Amino acid sequence: MTEEHTALFQLSLQQHALAVETLLNEVLSDRTRSGEIYRPARLMAAMRHGVLNGGKRLRPFLVMESAALLGGDAMAALRVAAALECVHSYSLIHDDLPAMDNDDLRRGQPTVHRKFDEAAAILAGDSLLTYAFELIASDETELPAKARLTLVHELARAAGVGGMTGGQALDLEAETVKPDEQGIIRLQAMKTGALIRFACDAGAIIAGASDSDRQRLAEYGSAIGLAFQLADDLLDVTANAGQLGKAVGKDAAAGKATLVSVHGIEWTRRQLAGLVDQAQELLSPFADKAGLLNAAASFIAEREN
Amino acid sequence: MTEEHTALFQLSLQQHALAVETLLNEVLSDRTRSGEIYRPARLMAAMRHGVLNGGKRLRPFLVMESAALLGGDAMAALRVAAALECVHSYSLIHDDLPAMDNDDLRRGQPTVHRKFDEAAAILAGDSLLTYAFELIASDETELPAKARLTLVHELARAAGVGGMTGGQALDLEAETVKPDEQGIIRLQAMKTGALIRFACDAGAIIAGASDSDRQRLAEYGSAIGLAFQLADDLLDVTANAGQLGKAVGKDAAAGKATLVSVHGIEWTRRQLAGLVDQAQELLSPFADKAGLLNAAASFIAEREN
Numbered sequence: 001m002t003e004e005h006t007a008l009f010q011l012s013l014q015q016h017a018l019a020v021e022t023l024l025n026e027v028l029s030d031r032t033r034s035g036e037i038y039r040p041a042r043l044m045a046a047m048r049h050g051v052l053n054g055g056k057r058l059r060p061f062l063v064m065e066s067a068a069l070l071g072g073d074a075m076a077a078l079r080v081a082a083a084l085e086c087v088h089s090y091s092l093i094h095d096d097l098p099a100m101d102n103d104d105l106r107r108g109q110p111t112v113h114r115k116f117d118e119a120a121a122i123l124a125g126d127s128l129l130t131y132a133f134e135l136i137a138s139d140e141t142e143l144p145a146k147a148r149l150t151l152v153h154e155l156a157r158a159a160g161v162g163g164m165t166g167g168q169a170l171d172l173e174a175e176t177v178k179p180d181e182q183g184i185i186r187l188q189a190m191k192t193g194a195l196i197r198f199a200c201d202a203g204a205i206i207a208g209a210s211d212s213d214r215q216r217l218a219e220y221g222s223a224i225g226l227a228f229q230l231a232d233d234l235l236d237v238t239a240n241a242g243q244l245g246k247a248v249g250k251d252a253a254a255g256k257a258t259l260v261s262v263h264g265i266e267w268t269r270r271q272l273a274g275l276v277d278q279a280q281e282l283l284s285p286f287a288d289k290a291g292l293l294n295a296a297a298s299f300i301a302e303r304e305n
Numbered sequence: 306m307t308e309e310h311t312a313l314f315q316l317s318l319q320q321h322a323l324a325v326e327t328l329l330n331e332v333l334s335d336r337t338r339s340g341e342i343y344r345p346a347r348l349m350a351a352m353r354h355g356v357l358n359g360g361k362r363l364r365p366f367l368v369m370e371s372a373a374l375l376g377g378d379a380m381a382a383l384r385v386a387a388a389l390e391c392v393h394s395y396s397l398i399h400d401d402l403p404a405m406d407n408d409d410l411r412r413g414q415p416t417v418h419r420k421f422d423e424a425a426a427i428l429a430g431d432s433l434l435t436y437a438f439e440l441i442a443s444d445e446t447e448l449p450a451k452a453r454l455t456l457v458h459e460l461a462r463a464a465g466v467g468g469m470t471g472g473q474a475l476d477l478e479a480e481t482v483k484p485d486e487q488g489i490i491r492l493q494a495m496k497t498g499a500l501i502r503f504a505c506d507a508g509a510i511i512a513g514a515s516d517s518d519r520q521r522l523a524e525y526g527s528a529i530g531l532a533f534q535l536a537d538d539l540l541d542v543t544a545n546a547g548q549l550g551k552a553v554g555k556d557a558a559a560g561k562a563t564l565v566s567v568h569g570i571e572w573t574r575r576q577l578a579g580l581v582d583q584a585q586e587l588l589s590p591f592a593d594k595a596g597l598l599n600a601a602a603s604f605i606a607e608r609e610n
Contacts (some may be wrong), residue, residue, distance in 0.1 A: 037467035038491060043474035094431060099423035100459065118404035122427065123474050127466040129431065133438050134461035137454050145450040149442050152457050156439035161349065161432040162342035169348040169428050185344060185499060 001303040009295035016064050016081070017057035023082045024051055027135065029191075045118045046124035047131075049091040053107050058228075058300070059084050065292050066203020066217050069283075077206050079141045080151055084199055087159050090128035091195075093121050095168060098197035099202045119130050129159070143206060150205050167191025171256075178257040183227070185259075192232070193225030216282055223279040230272045232263065233258040235303075244305070272301045315602035321369050321386070322362035328387045329356055332440065351429035352436075356394040358412050363533075363605070364389050364504045367427045370597050371508020371522050374588075382511050384446045385456055388437040389504055392464050395433035396500075398426050400473060434464070448511060455510050463503035472496025476561075483562040490531070490564075497537070498530030521587055525598065528584040533605050538563040539570060540582075540608075565595045577606045 028048055032041050060081030067077035096103040096111040097118060104114050113121035135141065136151050143151075157163060167190030170179070179187060200221030204214040237260055260268045279297040283290035333353055337346050365386030372382035401408040401416040402423060409419050418426035440446065441456050448456075462468060472495030475484070484492060505526030509519040542565055564574045584602040588595035 034467070037462075038471065038495070039466045040471050040474045040478070042478065043471060047466065094427055097427065099427060108343050119477050120474070122399055122402065126395075126434065127470045129434060130461050130465035133457055134465060137458035137461060145454045146345075149450045149454050149457075152438055152454070153442035156435050157342075158444060160435035160439060161344045161352065162339070165428050165432040165435065166343065166345050166348060169345045170427070172424050173345070173347065190343070248452060249353065284369070 001256070005291065005295045006299075009292055009299055012065070012292055013056065013058070013061050013296075013299075014062045019053060019064075020057050020060040020082050020085055023078055024085065027082070029130070040118065042116070043123055043127060046112050046120040047127055049109075049115055050093045050112045050121075050124050051086060051128060053089075053109055055085070055089070055107060057081075057085060058296070059088055059195060061296065062196065062199035062221065062224075062293075063202045063206075065296070066200045066221075067206040068203075069286055069289055069293060070204055070207035070209045070213060070217075072207030072209075073142065074202060076141055076143045077203060079135055079138075080202050080206060081199075083135040084155070084195065084202065086109075086132040086135065087155065087164075088195060090125040090132075091159075091164055091168070093125040093128070095254055097121055100168070100172070144208075145266075147205055147208065151202055154198055154201060154205070156248045158194040163190050163194035167194065174256055178255075181262055184257055186228065186263065188229040190220070192229045193222055196228060197221035197223035216285075220279050220282045220297075223275050223282065224300050227272055227275040227279070227297065228270050230259060230275070231301055231303055232273075233260045234268055236260075236275050237265065254282040310596065310600045311604075312314055314597055314604055317370070317597055318361065318363070318366050318604075321366045322360075324369075324383055325362050325365040325387050325390055326357060328383055329390065332387070333357075347425065348428055348432060351417050351425040352433055354414075354420055355398045355417045355426075355429050356391060356433060358394075358414055360390070360391060360394070360412060362386075364393055364500060366601065367501065367504035367526065367529075367598075368507045368511075369524075370601070371505045372426055372511040373508075374591055374594055374598060375509055375514045375518060375522075377508060377512030377514075378447065381446055381448045382508060384440055384443075385507050385511060386504075388440040389460070389500065389507065390439040391433040391440070392460065392469075393500060395430040395437075396464075396469055396473070398430040398433070401575075402426060403476070405473070436475055449513075452510055454512065455479070456507055459503055459506060459510070464497040467503035468495050468499035472499065479561055483560075486564070489562055489567065493531065493534040494527070496535045498527055501533060502531035502584075503528035521590070525584050525587045525602075528580050528587065529602050529605050532580040532584070532602065535564060535573050535580070536606055538565045539573055539577075541565075542570065563579070581606045 028044065028051065030041070030044055030048065032039055061085055063081040064074065064077045066072065092106060093112045095101050096106055097113055103111050105111065112124055132155065133152055136148055136155065141148055159165065167187055170187040171191055174187060197218050198221070201214060201218040204217040259271070276297045280294045283293055318320065333349065333356065334350055335346070335353065337344055368386040368389055369379065369382045397411060398417045400406050401411055402418055408416050410416065417429055438457055438461065441453055441460065446453055464470065472492055475492040476496055479492060502523050506523040507520040508518060564576070567573045585599045588598055
């Protein structure tokens with residue numbers, strides 16, 4: 001990635017993050033009443049703490065840039081991006097709970113159950129997951145009913161037992177029974193990959209893309225999803241808590257098998273580079289129009305440094 | 306309610322319960338592979354334990370009979386009914402967690418976190434909630450896209466921060482700061498009422514009913530939802546654990562305010578009778594066709610005995 005591409009990508013990532021946070025701040029406002037609806041203040045505060053916490057907003061970026069690549073409506077993409085970030089944030093809130101990964105820190109801030117309490121964290125996660133579907137299905141998301149319905153269906157599949165929550169369950173089991181290499185790859189494709197793949201597929205759905213373009217974007221998403229997890233596993237062994245804003249070295253301490261633990265750091269870095277090439281190759285038919293998505297693939301692999 | 310009506314209602318409730326359980330048993334089968342999808346066995350077992358546990362299936366009954374009253378497709382109603390039961394079951398699984406109500410028993414069986422562990426219970430709840438939206442949005446639910454989308458939207462609203470999860474949060478807060486009468490009514494309308502109201506509204510949506518029929522069914526749902534909670538509060542002070550299959554006297558022990566604690570048992574019983582009259586009056590335009598829904602209102606009020 002040239003310096004110019006990097007700068008452009010960073011700027012775009014920040015702009016999309018700002019747009020998503022502005023929308024989330026508005027739709028999850030701390031007003032207790034919204035029309036006839038009453039929203040308990042403390043639960044709303046827990047939801048806001050979990051979702052408005054300065055994340056990179058990579059998944060929203062992928063939704064919005066995938067939609068833009070194929071000519072999708074930017075405002076609809078923003079709403080779907082915000083919904084996806086609600087799902088991602090809910091998964092982190094629940095993952096951080098004492099019964100799960102038991103983390104006190106997330107992006108340098110106390111986790112929701114540390115800032116509030118466990119019950120609030122459970123309910124805030126539940127509420128964010130539920131709200132994601134409300135946001136997509138709402139008539140304010142100006143897409144044909146069929147497109148919104150496909151988005152609901154694909155998001156539910158990606159986030160559910162055959163995707164993210166299934167991957168979280170496999171991840172917990174991996175602490176006691178170490179999976180083999182195929183098991184690790186499957187676990188990661190479900191736990192992290194499914195939502196990232198959905199992000200890219202969602203952009204194509206929003207744009208009303210052809211099946212082949214949907215497939216292409218989804219495969220791009222799968223490649224960078226796996227790259228994302230490899231980079232994360234590398235970070236766990238090479239970074240320190242200050243850089244990362246959360247506890248490190250937890251995989252090794254928990255005896256968790258990752259591709260880094262199986263193959264080592266150098267092999268994993270080469271794999272990562274191969275996945276970036278593969279992702280960028282998939283977008284080659286779009287030539288220069290895919291510049292930002294190509295840069296995203298590089299960014300994901302390089303954030304380890 | 307005459308003996309004949311009671312018998313007919315009981316039979317119908319059992320038949321619908323069997324149909325819903327058959328569908329849930331199939332779509333949440335314990336096969337680990339479903340096409341290309343991998344579903345972790347232990348998580349599936351926890352989901353099945355939480356949802357296939359012999360509940361009365363009152364909410365599914367309401368979806369199916371509300372749809373039938375207005376001429377809705379029975380198979381579509383069954384799928385929506387099953388989705389709603391997934392949401393209801395998820396809420397019980399999370400509500401039973403140590404950080405929430407800390408219950409060991411549910412319908413005479415160990416709760417999901419007692420049978421499995423807390424992490425499995427959190428993820429099983431998350432997965433059932435997510436699956437509900439997949440089930441409704443699926444093309445196998447043979448309804449127009451717009452109707453499925455409305456169902457997704459209304460279910461998300463009923464189950465989220467302005468509905469059920471908001472009500473659960475208020476319920477936990479009520480242990481420390483006692484709500485006044487209006488606060489209790491709002492809490493209960495959100496915690497229990499919203500899903501029951503949705504069940505009846507859903508039937509009307511499935512049937513493609515007019516706005517006024519949707520409104521009428523939803524108001525019937527609100528009335529029996531409040532009745533349901535009053536009967537529940539009465540049960541908590543009058544039943545024993547053997548009858549109920551779960552711990553009793555917990556409201557008083559937790560110092561929770563209910564309308565029973567404010568107004569006493571006799572007043573609450575009179576209120577309950579008034580709500581049944583109100584619910585049945587709302588259905589009077591449908592005359593005899595509403596027989597089973599009228600019987601449901603009576604059943605809800607009388608289950609205390």
